[in-house]
Amino acid sequence: MHKITRRAWIGGAALAAPAGGAQITRFPQKVRLAIIGLEGHISEILGPLDRLPDVELAAIQDSNPALVADVRLKHPSARAYSNWRELLNTEKLDLVGICGPNGERAEIILECAKRKLHVVAEKPLAITMADLDRVKNAVAVGGIHLTMLISMRFEGVYRTLKQIVDSGDIGDVAQVSAQKSYKLGDRPEWMRKRSTFGGTIPYIAVHMVDLMRWASGRELVEAVSFQSRVGHPELREMENVTASIFRLDNGGIASLRMDYLRPDSAPTWGDDRLRLAGTRGVAEFQEATGVTLVTDKHAPRQITDLPPDNSLFVDFLEAVYLGKPSGLSLKDIYRVNHIVLSARESADHHQFVQL
Secondary structure (H helix, E strand, C coil): CCCCCCCCCCCCCCCCCCCCCCCCCCCCCCCCEEECCCCCCCCHHHHHHHHHCCCCHHHHHHHHHHHHHHHHHHHCCCCECCCCCHHHHHHCEEEEEEEECCCHHHHHHHHHHCCCCCEECCCHHHHHHHHHHHHHHHHHHHCCEEECCCHHHCCHHHHHHHHHHHHCCCCCCCEEEEEEEEEEECCCCHHHCCCHHHHHHHHHHHHHHHHHHHHCCCEEEEEEEEECCCCHHHHHHEEEEEEEEEEEECCEEEEEEEEEECCCCCCCCCEEEEEEEEEEEEEEECCEEEEEEEEEECCCEEEEECCCCCCCCHHHHHHHHHHCCCCHHHHHHHHHHHHHHHHHHHHHHHCCCEE
């Protein structure tokens, strides 16, 4: 995608930009960061560190020495741990990034909340509704800030789709169609068991469910889902095909199809698509065609003047330490977790669910 970093300001004045044109962001204090679990979207956290001189990567944890070694190549001062509890008990921290296996994430968030540590978590926050409720309570009691690594709404292509909807050019959105298709690759052992993975729907639908709600301006109120593993017996309990249908709050319909069937010969790892059909036109993004728009007043055209990509991590830090409005609210984070867990339950029990 188009990873152009956002403009960063402090006290109303922009600071000098480092190499590559990205601007430095300063905070009124040092922020000591640890990352627990080095799989997933850790680049969302590690990527901006070069322009965050007040953020120190103090410690990392993973049971895989190779992953630890990879991170320490660029961050050699980060102390390495094989046990996350030892890390939390030893280090003096301000902020913890939590990636790694889905099944242990809720427990780590609870421990961070007890210690009043802000959290940047991989998705989903929890793989059961009961654990999601425990996380909500712990965050509220601990008074911490929490975000989740669903960064697609910060990308320029999807910001453009939202701007089109907000402008009224396509009218009232009545149908949303979304896709996530990935290469299978070499999936870790924890993804092959429901107890540590939680299912493909919570794991990857969370991105598109957030985009579908945010870009369309509509709420999802009812769902029915299907999920299966076709072929690939080595995946065991991990589904490689899913589909979900949602009813929108205005009576419209949304659909989301996901798979791990993208061939290795494909030019990109994933094929993400989002189509918003309204009463006056259609706006769409595909990797192959970019952002396109057709309305009742204009012929089909490609939109090439896109806003830059922003950083979810920098946005979160600015909200926590500079008091800026957040581009991803805690309410939205909790809502999208609830929706994807409910959609998985629909597939598990072969029934419609109210959202």
